[in-house]
Amino acid sequence: MSNPTVKPFWDAPTGSWQYVFHDPQTMKGAIIDPVLDFDPLAGATSTANAERILTYVKSTGIEVVWILDTHPHADHFSAAHWLSKELDAPTAIGAKVTGVQQLWAEIYNLPDDFPVDGSQWDQLLEDGAEFMVGEVPVRVMFSPGHTLASITFVAGDAAFVHDTLMMPDSGSSRADFPGGSSEALYQSIQDILALPDATRVYVGHDYSPNGRDPACVATVAEHKISNIHFHDDPDKATYCALRDKRDSTLPLPKLMLAALQVNIRGGRLPAPEDNGRAYLKLPMNYFLSR
Numbered sequence: 113m114s115n116p117t118v119k120p121f122w123d124a125p126t127g128s129w130q131y132v133f134h135d136p137q138t139m140k141g142a143i144i145d146p147v148l149d150f151d152p153l154a155g156a157t158s159t160a161n162a163e164r165i166l167t168y169v170k171s172t173g174i175e176v177v178w179i180l181d182t183h184p185h186a187d188h189f190s191a192a193h194w195l196s197k198e199l200d201a202p203t204a205i206g207a208k209v210t211g212v213q214q215l216w217a218e219i220y221n222l223p224d225d226f227p228v229d230g231s232q233w234d235q236l237l238e239d240g241a242e243f244m245v246g247e248v249p250v251r252v253m254f255s256p257g258h259t260l261a262s263i264t265f266v267a268g269d270a271a272f273v274h275d276t277l278m279m280p281d282s283g284s285s286r287a288d289f290p291g292g293s294s295e296a297l298y299q300s301i302q303d304i305l306a307l308p309d310a311t312r313v314y315v316g317h318d319y320s321p322n323g324r325d326p327a328c329v330a331t332v333a334e335h336k337i338s339n340i341h342f343h344d345d346p347d348k349a350t351y352c353a354l355r356d357k358r359d360s361t362l363p364l365p366k367l368m369l370a371a372l373q374v375n376i377r378g379g380r381l382p383a384p385e386d387n388g389r390a391y392l393k394l395p396m397n398y399f400l401s402r
């Protein structure tokens with residue numbers, strides 16, 4: 113058994129944290145939530161973030177054995193598929209991604225033969241699933257709320273909690289996307305705060321509030337003491353009222369309508385049309401302007 117070495121990579125345009133963790137004994141590792149760059153004005157994807165990760169794992173001598181996503185992201189495209197091809201490593205995501213695929217296949221009016229069985233990933237992970245990355249034991253916790261398919265990876269003494277808790281000075285993540293639930297998020301965060309106090313909690317986003325440097329990790333104990341949404345141990349009703357009120361003021365993520373149709377395909381663009389080019393579509397007036 114060992115604890116992982118964790119290397120964070122920040123993507124400034126989306127405020128996303130991407131991670132590589134590895135076992136220092138065996139040098140086996142995993143990538144979590146890699147970003148595929150997308151310029152919405154040009155409609156162009158690129159791989160600067162993924163190439164940074166690739167350079168790091170190659171120069172450090174890490175053998176990547178898994179490429180993991182915590183959930184289908186709404187604010188960026190996943191680079192899981194691209195990295196999987198580059199590194200010849202398998203992809204995995206939470207098993208409830210099938211529910212997210214069904215939901216968004218309906219919103220995008222995708223054809224009946226669009227697979228909503230999660231077959232775009234090599235493995236779907238159930239609640240409580242366990243696997244090893246070298247000598248680091250990894251356990252999957254379902255953490256719904258931000259999305260219905262969200263999961264936390266507990267890897268040794270590190271927990272990759274994606275969009276549940278944010279850094280203590282930012283509180284917690286929003287729960288108002290289709291399939292989201294502040295009540296479910298409250299329970300998921302209680303489960304994370306029940307991990308050992310010394311657990312290193314790595315978050316999915318940081319937006320550098322008040323101009324501080326971007327940050328990605330605090331311990332469970334630090335969250336219990338100073339997380340602005342949880343330090344006074346709110347009951348579910350109090351938290352949900354605060355969360356729902358705040359969410360009602362937030363605009364939808366800039367890239368959500370583009371990102372979901374890529375991310376429910378495991379980070380692939382839709383199949384090319386007869387001219388060889390892929391297209392994204394927009395569901396008009398499905399979401400109300402905020």
Ligand SMILES: [Fe+2]
Pocket residue numbers: 183184185186187258275316
């Ligand atoms: Fe997210």
